Amino acid sequence: DVKVTQSSRYLVKRTGEKVFLECVQDMDHENMFWYRQDPGLGLRLIYFSYDVKMKEKGDIPEGYSVSREKKERFSLILESASTNQTSMYLCASSSPPRGRGFNEQFFGPGTRLTVL
Amino acid sequence: GQSLEQPSEVTAVEGAIVQINCTYQTSGFYGLSWYQQHDGGAPTFLSYNALDGLEETGRFSSFLSRSDSYGYLLLQELQMKDSASYFCAGALPDSWGKLQFGAGTQVVVTP
Numbered sequence: 001d002v003k004v005t006q007s008s009r010y011l012v013k014r015t016g017e018k019v020f021l022e023c024v025q026d027m028d029h030e031n032m033f034w035y036r037q038d039p040g041l042g043l044r045l046i047y048f049s050y051d052v053k054m055k056e057k058g059d060i061p062e063g064y065s066v067s068r069e070k071k072e073r074f075s076l077i078l079e080s081a082s083t084n085q086t087s088m089y090l091c092a093s094s095s096p097p098r099g100r101g102f103n104e105q106f107f108g109p110g111t112r113l114t115v116l
Numbered sequence: 117g118q119s120l121e122q123p124s125e126v127t128a129v130e131g132a133i134v135q136i137n138c139t140y141q142t143s144g145f146y147g148l149s150w151y152q153q154h155d156g157g158a159p160t161f162l163s164y165n166a167l168d169g170l171e172e173t174g175r176f177s178s179f180l181s182r183s184d185s186y187g188y189l190l191l192q193e194l195q196m197k198d199s200a201s202y203f204c205a206g207a208l209p210d211s212w213g214k215l216q217f218g219a220g221t222q223v224v225v226t227p
Contacts, residue, residue, distance in 0.1 A: 104161035
């Protein structure tokens with residue numbers, strides 16, 4: 001059974017703290033993604049990685065960084081958490097599409113982060 | 117980026133048929149996919165349309181018209197377990213398989 005796991009389901013942090021969200025996939029996927037999900041806004045891409053140590057900014061990268069030292073693990077880092085980063089964070093992985101094809105993204109259960 | 121528009125909520129009774137429309141402002145997507153997300157759960161893949169036309173998978177069907185920048189997800193013989201949020205997502209024309217998601221449609225199934 002394919003699986004994407006995230007380190008915490010719920011996390012409460014204080015403004016200014018450094019926050020690490022971890023994601024691990026067991027499908028040997030090249031691509032990994034971090035999204036944030038807010039009501040009425042859907043899923044917005046923060047960063048993605050297409051290989052170890054390779055990363056690209058998504059639509060809303062400000063205030064975030066990422067790390068991918070191993071193929072199965074993709075970390076999202078909030079260098080100095082702020083209240084407007086309170087959200088649900090979802091990790092996903094996929095194989096790269098072939099040509100004009102598509103490969104489904106597999107999602108983790110999410111981490112609900114509250115920044116006080 | 118490109119935006120995808122879908123209704124925020126749809127309510128229907130068990131056994132009914134629901135159509136969730138998704139329109140996007142510009143062309144350029146390779147195709148349109150649909151994801152389901154139950155409350156507290158992870159989004160899960162439902163379908164993908166690379167070509168114009170209807171794709172059927174059991175009770176769920178998905179349609180795409182590139183010329184109209186429009187697609188829909190059809191849920192037939194609604195069951196209580198179909199109460200969830202449904203997201204359309206455009207497959208971006210890159211080599212990494214990135215998706216652009218709509219805001220989601222909450223489907224509420226009543227007895």
